[in-house]
Amino acid sequence: MYAVFRKELADHLNSKRFVILFILALLAAILAIYVATQNIRSVVTADTEFVFLKIFTISGETLPSFLFFISLFIPIIAIALGFDTISSERVSGNLSRLLSQPIYRDAVINGKFLAGLAVLAIIIVSLVAIVSGLGLRIIGVPPNSEEVLRLIVFVVISIIYGAFWMALSVLFSVFFNRGATAMLSSIGLWIFFAFFMSMIAGAIANVRVPVDSNSTVEMIVQNAQIAGGIARISPSTLYGEAITALLVPELGSLNPVMMWIAIQTAGRMLTPLPFGQSLLLVWPQLVSIIAIAAICFAVSYIRFMREEIRAT
């Protein structure tokens, strides 16, 4: 498996695809840094505990934050790296040659998946490192140990989230012979999860518990809970909630309405949660993402292992 992993990793790093993705991600990071430095003064007050994390979470009036960029880019990068994992081997006539070598069949799919994941990890880690470095240079406030810890967990969750999208695109590459079909299916699912799922969730919630200006607080909360519950089917929502809770420690609840009520009653921004509590808050999200990534990979693994190589 090591030989497959090494070769695939080298291929990825030498490919034009990797260069394009990296430049794209780099541009996003620089843009995010720009947004953050422009707006950081308006957000930070004397008693702000986590100044450094603000670089990642601040959005401008028109431009979104680094968190938004990265949650957009991870699926795209993962899909772009994974959508032709198996189908390209099949189409190019490499697969039967490869499988007639004395290696276990799962070495092929494992090695390729891990190589893609390694590339994804390299991109994510470099992005976070670049943003941290530039941010440190520009705002001049070093991160404290808890911020570093939160960033590390953020990177780990991001890689796991990327693993889910990669597993999904590998799954499609096992089922579809044409790379284009696999890519479109993956992108389609991503658009559905990332953009339509929250709309659908909102619509269903509004049907179940209609909310208007006369609604009681209970009804608004109930509406938000239904919408949140449905939206959590989407891995994008899970990831979004997880990273927000990690990088915005002031967030005491994942339900936006509850948060709003809490802030209203307190009359000020809430005190940040300790790291352990934030982690506890995102634990279900994290486990869910790992689970769906594992399921996707398991299905493609089983399918690939049982696939019959047929005469053409």
Added chain:
Amino acid sequence: MPQAVIETTNLTKKYDAFTAVEGLNLRIEEGEIFGFLGPNGAGKTTTILMLLGLTEPFSGTAQVCGYNPTREPLKVKRIVGYLPEKVGFYEDLTASQNLKYTAELNRLDMKEAEPRIADLLATVGLSEVADHEVRTFSRGMKQRLGVADILIKEPKLAFLDEPTSSIDPAGIDDILNIIAKMAKRGITIIFCSHQLPQVQKICTRVGILAKGHLVADGPIDRLGRQTSGGGRYRIEVQIGQPSYKLIEFLKGIKGVVDVTGSLDSLLVTCDTDLRSQIAKTIIDSGSSLLGMKIEEYSLDKIYKKYFRED
């Protein structure tokens, strides 16, 4: 009796309702160049895939160098090379990088593998383009690279699936020469093709597969006798100063079945190869022997004969 490299008993493969291979009994011995013939869809590739352990048989057993390919695929793959019909390489890698990858997958020692790779590229005539990306290669060059690719692991046995399809005539000759070289190294070769003249040129034995059944199996000349001469030898002789009695003399040889033709050109049909007796008889009768030719069988004829019977 030489050792059997491949032995199958009642090997059968079914895909849903379609039977690709049925009750195949095949024995291939060490050092043979076995021509595996049959029209498209006859089950040649399916048989190879089963022998490689890439596909499981529906029933029956197969043994490759004493291993069961379904149970011990890795042991089989270590000693068997397979050149698929439409062989592909990583287009962005060079010829030698592709071969190096195969060497790595075979866990060869890189220090030994590198000179061997250069050696093999020279054997298949690709030394000059060793560092060119495979995307620039022609079909024939890819096939030759494919041959080098299977030789890296120094196999005991090589399956070549249509190695000459869609290659120009000069390229075909190259490939056939390389295959002949492989056989000289002691590699048993299973050569799948429907380019009959090529098979006839290099194969020691052929098997013809039709609709999943092995309909003929044996050396080409024996198959030829079975199909066109009813299993008999036919010998053509040209005679100078013929005498009328000669036909009688020839018919008198033990084993001669029939003598036909005009006086100076006769066709002798006999049960065994009686060329020396025939020559002796002609000369003893006072006639002179100008020429003698044993009928050769073109594989083309044999092949067509089997597929006319369908």
